[in-house]
Amino acid sequence: MRFRNHLLTITLLGLVQGCFIDSRTYREEENQTRTCTIDDDCEFTESCQEGLCAVAPGCLVCTTLPHAQPVCFHGLCMVQACAPGWYNANGLYLDGCELECETTNDGIELCDGVDNDCDGVIDEDFNLNNDAEHCGSCDHACETPPNARPVCSLGDCYFECLEGYYDNDGLPENGCEDTVCQPTAGGVEICDLRDNDCNGEVDEGIDKTTVESCGPLCETCLFPGAEAFCMDGVCTMGVCDADCQDLNGVAADGCEYCCTPTAGGVEVCDGVDNDCNGLVDEGLTCTCPEEMVNVESTYCIDRYEASRPDATTWSSGTDSSTPLSVASVMPWLNVSLQDAADACGRAGKRLCTSAEWEIACRGPDATVYSYGDTYDPQVCNGIDAFCRCGAGSACEDADPCPYAHCYDVCGADFGPKPTSSFPGCVSGYGVVDINGNVWERVQGGTARGGAYNCPDSEKFHECSFVADWGTSARTNFGFRCCCSGNDCPQ
Secondary structure, three states: OHHHHHHHHHHHHHHHHOOOOOOOOEEOHHHHOOEOOOHHHOOOOEEEEOOEEEEOHHHHHOOOEOOEEEEEEOOEEEEEEEOOOEEOOOOOOOOOOOEEOOOOHHHOOOOOOOOOOOOOOOOOOOOOOOOOOOOOOOOOOOOOOOOEEEEEEOOEEEEEEOOOOEOOOOOHHHOOOEOOOOOOHHHOOOOOOOOOOOOOOOOOOOOOEEOOEEOOOOEOOOOOOEEEEEEOOEEEEEEEOOOEEOOOOOHHHOOOEEOOOOHHHOOOOOOOOOOOOOOOOOOOOOOOOOOEEEEOOOEEEEOOOOEOOOOOOOOOOOOOOOOEOOOOOOOOOOEOHHHHHHHHHHOOOEEOOHHHHHHHHHOOOOOOEOOEOOOOOOOOOOHHHHEOOOOOOOOOOOOOOOOOOOHHHHOEOOOOOOOOOOOOOEOOOOOEOOOOOOEEEOOOOOEEOOOOOOOOHHHHOOOOEEEOOOOOOEOOEEEOEEEOHHHOOO
């Protein structure tokens, strides 16, 4: 029996060595424990949370954007640059640079039915309502009747007589056919570009500079949801009303999208366009599969450490088909980085990023451990939870026992446990066993959370601790999976 215990001690020590700090293991103390009062005290990818700089949840979805180089500023994701031939015409970051377009005419807009400057709007620099060269449509020039000059109003062609000529018959085909004026409109001056009272003046006494009577034919300027102006005889749209926006960039329909911001103008999962940008619940992960938990409506993470389909309470199993997230079974052990990534892919998910893992661990209150800020040796599966405190042990008289760092004095009978064996080892988001039990692989090759055999569990179980022992399989390494948005399995 003594020989058997000796072998057991050697074996356990071998496992413990995989948890000592060395040159391949590091802790991001500078980034994780820096204090702050405002967001500007932190890195661009962080925000000030409870007085500490931590990864900003908004930056979690700002790692890849279609055809774009993203940049995150304290949780606000933006398009920094577009790939060649692509443009962010709608100004939104979610779809990246969504417009594939080739500039023409050196990027100067022509009236040709083509988006020459690749801004998502066609012929926007031309007023098809009032331009006699492009009246109603591009290159539709108003004809010049005899003794007259063409006029375009509301997209239709009219004409105005030259001095000394009069349009007495009202026929456009012969223009201003007479040199002698005959009263029209009962001899009362109206806004029609004709000398109705034959006094030598056209439309005198009529103010053509107001929004009610703008331009040559006294248009009424109206832009739904926006302020209207009459500038140089042309109706011009001003600023949008408080709750309206011009989403399509077309002045003709004004600020066509009217919406009252809700939830402080921040998009939340409620089926409502809270930020009034024309999209509902955009960029959010509003629902998660049953076996996962939702983190800040940003992504989903497995509730439990990954396990094999044939795992039991005493065996990790051998079936590598699909990882599961279930309670009361042994976790999937001895996993390499590639094994973990491939397994998550087979489940229709992906390996979590390091930032996603840490936020899920810290919970909404950004605590040091998943369960709080103070280390408790008995809450999660770590070496301190199994100190030998019984009769005849070196810690027989210790009170309390177990206690932090007890292994060197007492020894411990530790090992991996079935998922959810420690009911209190749950983060504020509901993620179970994210501290202790097994190291959890994340994207990039590092691991987080500590394991069952780390002698300094107080340090290694911290949510901020990062372990880098390479990408090959290790006995005490497991994983859990993440997904976001429409990429989550249905």
